Amino acid sequence: MKRRLEALALGILRSPAGPVLAMAGLTLRESVRRKVFLTIAVFAVVMVGATALLPAIDPRDRVALIQTWAQRSITFFGVLISVFLAGVSLPEDIEEKRVFMLLTKPLSRWQLLTGRFAGFAGLLAVFLAATGLVSTGFIRVVAARSGGTISPVSEVRALQTRIEQEKPGSVVTAESSEAVPFFGTVRGEGETIAVWYFRNLDPSDFDDSVRLRYDFNLTGPGGVQFADLVFYLRPPAEETDTDAARALGWKVTFERQIVPGQPLPGRVAYRSETAKARVPGEIRIPKAWIRSGSIDVGVKRAKPSTNLDVESWNVSFLTRAHSFEMNFARGLMCTFLMWIVLLSITLAGSTFMTAPVNILFGVSVFVMGNMIGFIRESLPTVDERIVMATKADEEAVRHGHSHGETDDIPVPVLKASLAVSRAVMGLIPDLNAYDASGTMLRGLDVPGSRIRDNGLTALAFAGGALLIGIAALRLREFR
């Protein structure tokens, strides 16, 4: 056994991974010797201690606040490591000519860079584990003492959302699928109803009473704060006015017709709810009603005086609560992926920039990466302008006007600028996409799909950046 392990160790040592691991080990040892780990420990203590200064609020919110605070400060400290420690390691080796000793050994340039990368990734992992454990423990204690509950849940969204008119012969006025974001408003006197179609529920994800979460934006004259809403469901045929349904506030009738074109008499369950504008609320339905995995949830206004904004996310099912620890770990996993992106970019920069320039570069990437999401969102507006301007141009041509008379930006310029900005923005990672604290703050689970997506983009960015770095390093001379 021991001999096989030794043979394995020797195999690794002799393989191309050997020098990479040696470099990674050196990086970690350097961090230890330069008291980085000590600083991390001090940081963890200060981070936890600082929560004492957070305002005293309702215990549930306090737990959420501490969680957000912990995540944000861990994130920031990791960013400092990625930019300030990783960003100067290679320039220092070059400046102080240690690279002469390294590259005259059988250490390829790609191994030098990936070794440094592996070392700093390891350092970040250790940092994450340490601060993650300390803050999870601390949050547990605070939660236990304040009696707050901190179990996050997953949200299941509707496959389709529609606004329909509840009159015979009327048609659907607007609809969406999950892939296309939906936005509409239920307004006016008409018997209009918004319906969310759920087709993807897995009954084993739910407790005996299924949690239905709603969160509406209400508009209307004088700033609407409350509105009475009626929720409609169509339970399976054999489900009647059971005790379970009544206990949860539902009435089941045979008279109402909800949606045109449905067979009559429709079996309908309904209940009223007073919704606060932009404040999430929760109602429950019997588990039997979602046995088939699909159910439609309709929402109508009790009085037509308020307008109800309708988006796909307004109504969702909440699955069984997951453990807080797991979820916090998932959120931190996203953070780790963000560090990896930043780390690989600063390391790539360090192959051809001096230490101070590279630090400036790393900080800029971080700042831009945090803004890029907002900038990207504004691009569709430019698209619209192009469409409008093109139309206006066509009009002008048809009416015999020349181009020069419009003081708008010409279409080709708009198009070119859009293409350039798309290309440039594709090069900058959207670092906000790796921040799961918003989701966690709302008490929701960080979905696995998100970790997967973050993982894939991080892989693409890290791979691309390291390849660029290796190419730059190979071209480089060491004077």
Add this chain to the structure above:
Amino acid sequence: MSDFVIETQGLTKVFTDFWGRRKHTAVKSLDLQIERGEVFGFLGPNGSGKTTTMKMLLGLLYPTSGTARVLGKDPAHIGTKERIGFLPEESYLYRFLTAVETLEFYGKLFGIPRADRKRRAQELLEIVGLKDAMHRPVREYSKGMARRVGIAQALINDPEVVFLDEPTSGLDPLVSRRMKDLILDLKRQGKTVFMSSHLLADIEDVCDRVGIMHLGELRANGPLRDMIRIQDKTCLVVHGLAPNRRLEIAQAIEAADGLLEDITDQKRSLEDLFLGVIGQDKEDGRR
């Protein structure tokens, strides 16, 4: 191609500035051939292009034109690096590592197994006389001590070809002497040594062949013995000759058609004097 261990043809290096403008020609069309087992001394004043040449032979700088081959391969070839050792002008070390850790780290880069690595590190530290200080971080070392770590790391892989850039600079005479012995040892083991220096006495002590660089050009190149021999002069070293009998010798030389230029007492070198005074103590308590 050929069995020269080191070979260059028209090797030229022009340093350019950031914008690619030519600034300085450091090495001009250098042709060099060094055979296996040779100790080659690369001489020249400051700034004559010795270090630049060496860096091109090690793949740290790319030639502007011409070619360089080490062990028959391009200097950038990774397999070549397994078989060479390099001591730079100054020791550029990780200051947070100790001497042992430094050697073990470089040993790892060669994929030397753990046990061998440890043994080799100990041996080398013994050779360069750093045994007592080997667990102290390099940060605390004096210039000469750091230099000795540099020597040890250059030999960690038992290289076939050793590049030494001014190997004796910064060393005290004793270690300097030991360095020279080490070079002769390497020669005895059949290794090739390429060393630069401007300490002419050092070169004279160890080198088989020398090349003299000036302003980036190789001005002289050949076997050391032939180059420094003055063809028509002869030197006699006589032991136990009484001063009053010197005249007889002078007359005998004149009778043989020789021209006597000088008769002096033979002096020992300052190095020998220094080693005689200091050497014995140091041998016991090595720092």
